Structure formats: structure tokens, C-alpha cells
Amino acid sequence: MKDARTWTEHLRAHIPQALLGEDPEGVHQVRVAARRLRAYLDLLGFRVLQDDLKRLLRGTxxxxxxxxxxxxxxxxxxxxxxxxxxxxxxRGRLPELLASPWTEALLRALLALPPLEKKAAYKGLSRMRKRLARRLKALRDTPSPEALHAYRRALRRLRYAKEFLGLSTREERRLQEELGALQDLGVLLGLLGEYLLEEPEGEAAALAQVLREEMERKAAALHQLLAPGEG
Incomplete structure (x- = not known):
């Protein structure tokens, strides 16, 4: 089971790679470590450092x-x-964040986090399960991109927390893959919209239509997957 120190060292090890910018895994692994550390804080019941890790995620x-x-x-x-x-x-804006004294202070603070105690950790896991259930109810009651995004984040956090405790995450990983594919399409469509404002050309507009149709199909499949009795 990886603890806070393992993921803090993982984060530190990938910052130089992220700054170099030659391999997408650099930034990706920085973000993976930050998200897993947020789940660790949830298991501890800590609010401290959550906003700092959120800043790191937003900045990358x-x-x-x-x-x-x-x-x-x-x-x-x-x-x-x-x-x-x-x-x-x-990428030109990354050094201001990742090579800053703030990031170094964050890494030192993360290394000072205590180990998980089983009783407290399972209480944290119970809180996270309840939060996921609330997010799912909100999504079912009022479907929206915002509700779907909130559910996706809560699901990912629960999966990482369960992995800290050595529990199976097969179902969470299955749902994450579906949600992640839809999220990637939405991001790509948003970037395409930015481009079309600059350069309204036909090939890009045609791709936008293809992406919208693909998103509709995936959203319909997710609706079935998350219907009562499934999610």
C-alpha cells in the first residue's frame, strides 16, 4: 500500500520531467500524485493542504x-x-508554479503527513462513499455537465482511497474509463471551439459535429450505466 510519503516522492520525481516538457507523462504523473494525495487527506479527515493540491492540479x-x-x-x-x-x-507558465518556493514548501508539508490509522481511515472512506452517493443522486435528479463532473471527481477520489486501503476498485475503474472518455471528448470539443473562433474552417467544423455526435452516444451509454440499480 502506497502512503503519503511514496506519492509525495512520486510527485517530486516527476516535476523535473513535467518542466522539461518532452514527455506527456511528466505532467500526467504530477497530477496523478496530487489527486492520490488529496484522497489520502480525505481518509485522514484533513482539510489542510487540500487547496494547495487543488492549485497544483489547476495550474497543470x-x-x-x-x-x-x-x-x-x-x-x-x-x-x-x-x-x-x-x-x-x-508549458511556458509551468516554471512559475512547479519551480517555485511554494511547491517546495508543499512537498515538505506533504512529507510530514501522519500514517493512516485503520479506524479513522475507514471512517474517512465511509464519508467518501456517502459523498459519491449524493453526487450520483444529484446527477440522476438533475443531469448536467456540472453534476456529471462532480460525480466523476468523487468517484475518482473514492477509487484512490480504496486503493490506499488495499480494497478492490474494479467497478470504480470501469466507470472511470467511461467517464474519462466522455470528459476527453468534451475537452477536445472545447479546444476546437477556441480554434474555430480564430479560424472558422470547414474541416474543423466537420470534426466538431463528429465529436458532438460521439459525445451524445457516450452520454446515452453512461445514462444507462448510471441508472438506478446500476451505478
């Missing part, structure tokens, strides 16, 4: 979105050039 989110978008095949040439330009701009 644009780079990750652009890297994922560029991994898609068969993008229109103009759109790909747009994504590459935006990625360079976003």
Missing part, C-alpha cells in the same frame, strides 16, 4: 488537456498547429 490542467488532445489521431492540420502553439504557451 491546461497543459494536460492540450497534451491529451494532441494524442488524438487525424486532427485537421490547422487545429493541430493551434494546439501545439497553445501547448507551448501553457
Amino acid at each position: 490542467g491546461r497543459v494536460r488537456d492540450l497534451e491529451v488532445a494532441l494524442a488524438r489521431e487525424a486532427l485537421p492540420q490547422g487545429f493541430r498547429a493551434f494546439l501545439e502553439r497553445k501547448l507551448q504557451e501553457a
Whole structure:
């Protein structure tokens, strides 16, 4: 079972790779570590450092979105050039965050986190399960992109918490894959919208329509997956 120290060291080890910008795994692993550490804090019942880790995630989110978008095949040439330009701009802002004294202080604070105690950790897990149930109810009652995103975040946090405790996460991983695919499509469509405001060209507009149709199909499948008695 990986603890806070393991994931803090994982975070520190991947910051130089993220700053170098040659491998998308750098930023990706920084974000994985930050999210797992947030789940660890939830198990401890700590609010401290949550906002700091959220800042780290927000500060690296644009780079990750652009890297994922560029991994898609068969993008229109103009759109790909747009994504590459935006990625360079976003990477240029990373040193201000990742190479700062603030990040070094965050890493030191994370290393000082206590180990998990079984009783307290399972109380934390129970809180997270209840939060996920509330998010699912809200999604079923009033479906919206915001409700879906909130459910996705709560599901991911629960999965990571269960992994800290050595519990099976097969169902959570299955749902995460479906939700993640839909999220990636939404991000790509948003980036495509940015590009079309700059360059309203036909090939990109056609791709936008394809993406919208693909999102509708995936959203319908998710609706069935998360229907009462399923999710």
C-alpha cells in the first residue's frame, strides 16, 4: 500500500520531467500524485493542504488537456498547429508554479503527513462513499455537465482511497474509463471551439459535429450505466 510519503516522492520525481516538457507523462504523473494525495487527506479527515493540491492540479490542467488532445489521431492540420502553439504557451507558465518556493514548501508539508490509522481511515472512506452517493443522486435528479463532473471527481477520489486501503476498485475503474472518455471528448470539443473562433474552417467544423455526435452516444451509454440499480 502506497502512503503519503511514496506519492509525495512520486510527485517530486516527476516535476523535473513535467518542466522539461518532452514527455506527456511528466505532467500526467504530477497530477496523478496530487489527486492520490488529496484522497489520502480525505481518509485522514484533513482539510489542510487540500487547496494547495487543488492549485497544483489547476495550474497543470491546461497543459494536460492540450497534451491529451494532441494524442488524438487525424486532427485537421490547422487545429493541430493551434494546439501545439497553445501547448507551448501553457508549458511556458509551468516554471512559475512547479519551480517555485511554494511547491517546495508543499512537498515538505506533504512529507510530514501522519500514517493512516485503520479506524479513522475507514471512517474517512465511509464519508467518501456517502459523498459519491449524493453526487450520483444529484446527477440522476438533475443531469448536467456540472453534476456529471462532480460525480466523476468523487468517484475518482473514492477509487484512490480504496486503493490506499488495499480494497478492490474494479467497478470504480470501469466507470472511470467511461467517464474519462466522455470528459476527453468534451475537452477536445472545447479546444476546437477556441480554434474555430480564430479560424472558422470547414474541416474543423466537420470534426466538431463528429465529436458532438460521439459525445451524445457516450452520454446515452453512461445514462444507462448510471441508472438506478446500476451505478
